Amino acid sequence: MKEEELRENINCGLCNQPFAAAGLPIFHRVTIETYCLDVNAIKRQDGLAAIVGSSVIASVMGPNEDLAKELHEPLKITVCSTCSIEERHCIAQLSEIANRETEEEANESTKRR
Numbered sequence: 001m002k003e004e005e006l007r008e009n010i011n012c013g014l015c016n017q018p019f020a021a022a023g024l025p026i027f028h029r030v031t032i033e034t035y036c037l038d039v040n041a042i043k044r045q046d047g048l049a050a051i052v053g054s055s056v057i058a059s060v061m062g063p064n065e066d067l068a069k070e071l072h073e074p075l076k077i078t079v080c081s082t083c084s085i086e087e088r089h090c091i092a093q094l095s096e097i098a099n100r101e102t103e104e105e106a107n108e109s110t111k112r113r
């Protein structure tokens with residue numbers, strides 16, 4: 001990670017403190033990928049399995065289309081070592097924080113132009 005990227009990720013997304021404030025020179029970059037099932041694709045695959053009589057044969061014969069689709073680009077969030085050892089984190093909260101940070105970065109890069 002180069003200096004500019006490190007500066008952009010200096011604060012923990014959960015406690016909003018610089019990750020080094022935790023006392024360790026270690027931080028985590030958590031990537032969140034969110035998917036939604038494609039019900040129509042699942043129905044098509046299931047229908048083909050019913051016609052050929054086997055889900056294994058249908059998976060080989062079928063178009064091999066995605067049965068779940070990504071809702072948005074993967075989101076990334078910085079987490080300090082203190083926050084990383086907490087037992088409970090809400091994925092929706094992490095996703096919301098990461099989404100906000102992504103939008104702020106996009107706005108800042110637009111301002112620089």
Ligand SMILES: [Zn+2]
Nearest residue numbers: 012015080083
């Ligand atoms: Zn933290």
